[in-house]
Amino acid sequence: MFGEKIPLPACASTNCLTKGQARQSHVKFRWLVLAIAMVRFYMEKGTHRGLYKSIQKTLKFFQTFALLEIIHCLIGIVPTSVLVTGVQVSSRIFMVWLITHSIKPIQNEESVVLFLVAWTVTEITRYSFYTFSLLDHLPYFIKWARYNFFIILYPVGVAGELLTIYAALPYVKKTGMFSIRLPNKYNVSFDYYYFLLITMASYIPLFPQLYFHMLRQRRKVLHGEVIVEKDD
Numbered sequence: 537m538f539g540e541k542i543p544l545p546a547c548a549s550t551n552c553l554t555k556g557q558a559r560q561s562h563v564k565f566r567w568l569v570l571a572i573a574m575v576r577f578y579m580e581k582g583t584h585r586g587l588y589k590s591i592q593k594t595l596k597f598f599q600t601f602a603l604l605e606i607i608h609c610l611i612g613i614v615p616t617s618v619l620v621t622g623v624q625v626s627s628r629i630f631m632v633w634l635i636t637h638s639i640k641p642i643q644n645e646e647s648v649v650l651f652l653v654a655w656t657v658t659e660i661t662r663y664s665f666y667t668f669s670l671l672d673h674l675p676y677f678i679k680w681a682r683y684n685f686f687i688i689l690y691p692v693g694v695a696g697e698l699l700t701i702y703a704a705l706p707y708v709k710k711t712g713m714f715s716i717r718l719p720n721k722y723n724v725s726f727d728y729y730y731f732l733l734i735t736m737a738s739y740i741p742l743f744p745q746l747y748f749h750m751l752r753q754r755r756k757v758l759h760g761e762v763i764v765e766k767d768d
């Protein structure tokens with residue numbers, strides 16, 4: 537169960553590895569802190585109302601920090617697809633800053649809890665996987681969890697995100713927030729309401745790409761299948 541070897545990224549010099557181990561444990565620890573804060577809140581208050589407000593600072597900090605993941609892919613520190621990581625991270629940054637942070641009336645929606653729980657469980661599992669892989673002692677359960685939990689957590693997270701955007705629509709329409717109306721000196725117009733509709737529609741082609749990517753990774757890592765990916 538313990539001690540399974542996972543190939544290290546090519547850059548993994550001893551120094552890089554030590555820093556990598558520290559960073560992975562650090563990231564995992566931060567998401568663990570968020571999970572504990574959410575459980576404590578729910579146990580103390582017995583409701584999800586106010587949960588987002590109580591954890592928002594931590595969430596914004598952690599999720600914004602995830603932009604580094606795109607940079608890591610771009611500069612080749614990790615061998616992950618820039619496109620897959622870019623879509624994954626940008627959709628969450630969008631949810632955090634342009635939806636839940638900006639539209640206060642939706643912060644107590646149940647759907648916010650859905651994506652918060654899905655993201656948190658996923659990130660704890662994912663960063664545990666990276667940490668133990670770099671330590672060269674990967675418990676099978678962590679590997680199994682990394683490549684099985686997503687089967688449920690991805691649809692749960694996506695449902696939470698879409699329902700939250702949907703709940704934001706009436707407010708966005710009523711207030712005209714983030715929208716630019718004509719006439720103006722630049723002669724441009726932008727309607728955030730329609731932008732949100734287009735964003736919701738973009739889940740239809742984009743989410744299956746991510747989900748099938750993870751299913752292929754699952755077959756590769758858990759069942760040892762050799763998969764030739766068309767690059768992104």
Ligand SMILES: CCCCCCCCCCCCC[C@@H](O)CC(=O)SCCNC(=O)CCNC(=O)[C@H](O)C(C)(C)COP(=O)(O)OP(=O)(O)OC[C@H]1O[C@@H](n2cnc3c(N)ncnc32)[C@H](O)[C@@H]1OP(=O)(O)O
Pocket residue numbers: 542543544545556560614615616617620621623624626627628630654655658662666667669670685686689690691692693694697735738739742743746753
């Ligand atoms: C501006 C408006 C934007 C609107 C966009 C609308 C888009 C709509 C569609 C998007 C929907 C997304 C919804 C989403 O937010 C919902 C959720 O996330 S719900 C929760 C469930 N989610 C998941 O399970 C996905 C979790 N994410 C990932 O797993 C990764 O981000 C992903 C890039 C998707 C997949 O990773 P993959 O398995 O391909 O590669 P890895 O990066 O895990 O691994 C590759 C190898 O690199 C090593 N590695 C990578 N990172 C590290 C690291 N930090 N430390 C150490 N090693 C690392 C890893 O071990 C692998 O090595 P090896 O191949 O040797 O094993």
